[in-house]
Amino acid sequence: MDRKRRIILTVLIAMVVIAILLYLSTWLILNFSYIQENIDNPMMQRAIINIIKRKIPQVIALVVVSILTASSSLVFQTITNNRILTPGILGFDAIYMVVHTFLLALLGTSIFVTNPYLNFLLVTILMVSISVLMYVAILRKNKNNIIFLLLFGMILSTFARSITNFVQVLMHPDDFTALLGRTSVSIVNINTSLVYVSLPLMVLVIILFARKHHTYDVMALGENYSTNLGVTYNRESMLGLIYISVAVAISTALVGPLSFLGLIAANIARELFKSSSHIKNMIYASLFAILFLVFGQVIIEIINYKTTVTTIVEVIGGLYLIYLIVKENRR
Amino acid sequence: MIEVRNVYQAYGKHNVLTNVNMIIQEHKITGLIGPNGAGKSTLLGVISRLLALKTGEILIHGKNIKEMSNIEIAKIISVLRQNNNLAIKITVKELVTFGRFPHSKGRINDADEKAIEEAIRFMELDAISSKFIDELSGGQLQRVYIAMILAQDTPYIFLDEPLNNLDIKHTVDFMKNLQRLVKEKNKTIVIVMHDINVASAFCDHIVAMKDGEIIKEGNIDEMIQSEVLDGIFDHNFCITGIDGQRVCLYKHINIEKA
Numbered sequence: 001m002d003r004k005r006r007i008i009l010t011v012l013i014a015m016v017v018i019a020i021l022l023y024l025s026t027w028l029i030l031n032f033s034y035i036q037e038n039i040d041n042p043m044m045q046r047a048i049i050n051i052i053k054r055k056i057p058q059v060i061a062l063v064v065v066s067i068l069t070a071s072s073s074l075v076f077q078t079i080t081n082n083r084i085l086t087p088g089i090l091g092f093d094a095i096y097m098v099v100h101t102f103l104l105a106l107l108g109t110s111i112f113v114t115n116p117y118l119n120f121l122l123v124t125i126l127m128v129s130i131s132v133l134m135y136v137a138i139l140r141k142n143k144n145n146i147i148f149l150l151l152f153g154m155i156l157s158t159f160a161r162s163i164t165n166f167v168q169v170l171m172h173p174d175d176f177t178a179l180l181g182r183t184s185v186s187i188v189n190i191n192t193s194l195v196y197v198s199l200p201l202m203v204l205v206i207i208l209f210a211r212k213h214h215t216y217d218v219m220a221l222g223e224n225y226s227t228n229l230g231v232t233y234n235r236e237s238m239l240g241l242i243y244i245s246v247a248v249a250i251s252t253a254l255v256g257p258l259s260f261l262g263l264i265a266a267n268i269a270r271e272l273f274k275s276s277s278h279i280k281n282m283i284y285a286s287l288f289a290i291l292f293l294v295f296g297q298v299i300i301e302i303i304n305y306k307t308t309v310t311t312i313v314e315v316i317g318g319l320y321l322i323y324l325i326v327k328e329n330r331r
Numbered sequence: 332m333i334e335v336r337n338v339y340q341a342y343g344k345h346n347v348l349t350n351v352n353m354i355i356q357e358h359k360i361t362g363l364i365g366p367n368g369a370g371k372s373t374l375l376g377v378i379s380r381l382l383a384l385k386t387g388e389i390l391i392h393g394k395n396i397k398e399m400s401n402i403e404i405a406k407i408i409s410v411l412r413q414n415n416n417l418a419i420k421i422t423v424k425e426l427v428t429f430g431r432f433p434h435s436k437g438r439i440n441d442a443d444e445k446a447i448e449e450a451i452r453f454m455e456l457d458a459i460s461s462k463f464i465d466e467l468s469g470g471q472l473q474r475v476y477i478a479m480i481l482a483q484d485t486p487y488i489f490l491d492e493p494l495n496n497l498d499i500k501h502t503v504d505f506m507k508n509l510q511r512l513v514k515e516k517n518k519t520i521v522i523v524m525h526d527i528n529v530a531s532a533f534c535d536h537i538v539a540m541k542d543g544e545i546i547k548e549g550n551i552d553e554m555i556q557s558e559v560l561d562g563i564f565d566h567n568f569c570i571t572g573i574d575g576q577r578v579c580l581y582k583h584i585n586i587e588k589a
Contacts, residue, residue: 081418214437218429220419224412227381229483230405230433276421 005273012287019295020063024055026301057195062297064202065251066261066289070269071209071282072247073262078220078278079237079244081143083270084324086262090149091157092131092248093257098160099126101167104179113178117197124249131245132238140237146328191254198250205247212240213279220276258293258310260317265289267324332357333378333408333487333519338387340373340543347373349543351387355487355521360509362534363523366564370543371523372412372491378521379410379489405433409480410489417464423475424460427451430482443482450481454508470501477508481516488512490522494529502526506533527568527579531555539563551577 028035038044073086087093100123107113112122142148168176218231226233251258269284296309333355340348347370355361355378363371376382378389380396389396391407409430417426427450431443439447451460454474459467464475473493480488490509494502510533512518524530530537537554539546541563547554554560555577557568569580 214432217437218432221417221429224381224410225429227401228379228405228410229429230400230402232401274420276419276425 008272009284012284012291016287016290016294019291019298020059022298023059023062023294023301024052026298027051030302054192057192058190059294060199061190061192061195061254062293063290064199064206065255065258066265066293067206067282067286068202068247068251069258069262070265070285070289071206072244073266074269074278074281074285075209075212075216075240076244076262077266078216079240080139080149081222082146082149083267084146084263084321084328085149085153086260086266087244087248088257088259088262089321090153091160092127092245093252093259094157094160094164095130096123096127096249096252097164097257099123099130101164101179104175105167105171108175116194120194120198120249120253123253124246127249128242128245131241135238135241140234150325194254198254201246202250205243205250208243209247209282210279212236213277213282216240216278217276220278256310259314260321261289261292261313263324264292264313264317264320267320332390332392334388334390334393335374335378336388336390338374338377338384338389340370340377340382340385347543348377351543351545353538353545353548355519356536357519358513358517359519359535360513360533361519361521361536361538362530363521363538363540364525364527364530364563365540365546369540371540373543374540375410375489375491375521375523376412379408380404381410381412402433405483405485407485408487408489409483409485410491411476411480411493412491420463420465422461422463423456423467423478424451426464426475427456427460427478427482430479430484433483446484447482450478453481453511454478469496470498470504473497473501473505474508477505481512486517486519488518488520490520492523492525494524494526502529509533527555527560531577531579555579 035044035048069088073088076087077083077085103119103123103126104113112118138152139149142152168179171179215231215236218229219226219233219236221229223233226236265285265288266281268288269281273280273284275281275284292313293309296312300307300309300312335351335353335355338348338351339346351370351374363375365371373382377384380389380401384397391399391404396404424447427447428439428443430450431439431446434446435443451457454477456471456474456478459471464472467475476493494505497505506529509520509522513520513535522534531551534551536548536550538548539554539559546563547559555570557570560566560568560570560579566581571578571580
């Protein structure tokens with residue numbers, strides 16, 4: 001069993017490394033003959049340097065976002081005591097969009113909107129407060145009612161999207177353009193200006209998740225056992241949820257919504273490695289998430305951007321979610 | 332020493348505990364008995380801080396439980412509640428290892444390893460220590476939970492209806508194990524139970540509750556009396572003695588006839 005696990009892990013790491021290398025060099029491979037012919041041209045050289053400059057923050061963003069999404073999904077599943085929900089499915093990223101839109105509509109040209117860093121800070125703070133409120137009002141009481149929570153998540157994200165649309169329609173066209181510039185980020189169109197600024201924050205959140213992994217192991221046993229073993233369950237849940245909100249805010253700001261990535265990564269890691277240790281699961285799930293995102297992106301580039309990774313992840317993730325619900329119901 | 336002072340507990344307008352005062356007897360098995368809804372589990376939950384205390388005081392060695400950190404309490408009190416279904420897939424040894432969390436915070440050292448092995452040996456789980464807990468029978472599982480609490484190594488152990496779903500053999504084994512814990516490891520155990528005869532056979536001290544109040548407490552001879560029990564359970568008991576032990580008969584032929 002252990003041997004099998006080690007083999008899977010080795011293959012996984014190798015695939016992740018290959019995926020990242022491929023991602024960095026897809027354009028080079030695709031246009032190899034053209035580049036070879038024009039390698040002496042200074043314009044060409046400058047273009048190559050520019051592409052590399054653009055690709056490196058992108059790959060950093062993809063890797064860090066994958067780790068954040070995977071870890072936050074695992075911790076979220078432990079806190080809410082289920083295997084099906086993730087922050088993405090419960091509509092955390094939709095909340096991010098609403099907050100963003102409302103800020104722009106209400107504050108207009110204030111410094112909190114025009115300065116991207118202050119804006120990001122404010123949005124994150126608001127998002128954390130909303131999710132804490134949501135936890136106290138709904139999540140904590142309905143923990144074991146997965147169907148209710150799924151329904152709630154569906155309604156919440158639809159509601160959030162409609163509200164966002166509604167406010168956008170009422171907006172001044174200039175504001176709307178500004179909003180689009182900020183929120184229409186996606187895997188293809190990564191907000192690279194934020195990458196290096198948010199990197200310390202992202203690393204901090206990842207460290208916070210990793211540092212608490214023993215506590216999360218205990219919390220997976222449930223509230224009574226946790227309390228018995230000296231874990232202050234409610235406080236730790238709240239803290240975990242704050243980390244999760246920050247993680248979702250960062251990753252949504254960088255690459256846009258990724259509804260099902262966390263679900264796929266967390267559950268496949270659990271299925272394949274059958275570990276109950278959070279730190280191990282975080283590593284496995286992060287590797288899967290990186291593989292999905294980066295490798296998916298390579299494929300997208302090869303087929304010349306005919307679709308997006310998000311779409312592929314959503315198709316696969318949606319099917320997987322249905323499978324999980326059916327399996328859960330049969331038990 | 333654990334002391335309960337003037338504890339009141341209410342859910343909405345419904346009083347579950349009214350003015351409960353007690354001192355837990357050291358190095359004894361205390362059985363908490365009473366009809367359904369008497370507040371036994373609530374009292375146990377409040378003492379072991381699984382339920383937030385509304386009014387009153389719980390003192391551990393003279394110190395208020397509210398002023399102690401959770402991890403500090405976890406080294407003095409361990410508690411096991413009824414319906415402890417675990418959804419995660421872990422082995423017996425992993426679950427027992429969790430018992431060391433208050434001491435090691437997850438970083439297991441040699442002393443922890445020793446305590447875990449000893450707990451597994453004490454509960455005779457060596458043969459199944461690498462099995463997954465969802466493969467075990469109810470009796471085995473109950474022993475694993477006790478092993479976990481043993482690894483936690485607290486002087487006080489609180490058990491909420493651990494005998495539910497156990498057959499007679501496993502009930503007797505379980506209670507004998509508790510007696511061994513008191514004798515060999517000097518533990519103090521409080522246990523909520525329904526079967527008065529099991530309480531009579533294995534407990535040293537009995538606390539009887541009704542409608543959120545402690546009606547009477549004392550040793551077996553004082554408590555297993557029909558005058559005492561009839562009032563608490565609203566039922567006519569017939570108490571008799573076999574082998575020097577007091578036994579309740581639940582059905583009283585003479586009364587039914589009359």
